[in-house]
Amino acid sequence: MKIHEIREMKTEEIHQRISEEEQNLVDLRFSHQLKQLTNTAKLKIVKKDIAKMKTVLRERLLEEQKTGKVEAKTEGDKA
16 A cells, blocks of 8 residues: 555545454465464564554644644734
C-alpha cells in the first residue's frame, strides 16, 4: 500500500484497516510457524503497511493538536 493511498483515506477507515491488517499479521505468523507460509516477505510487507497507517494517524493527531493550540492561544490573546 502506498503512502498517498493511506493519506487519502479517512481516519475511521485507517483504524478499521489497521485492525484488519493486524489480524492478517497474526494469521500469517501462525501459518509461518506451521511451515505453511511460502512467501515470508508478506510478514515484512504487512508490518510496514501497519506502520505507515499508524504514522499517518500520528501526523493527523499532531496536526490537530497544533491547530487546536494555535486557536486557543489566539482566542486567549483577544480576551
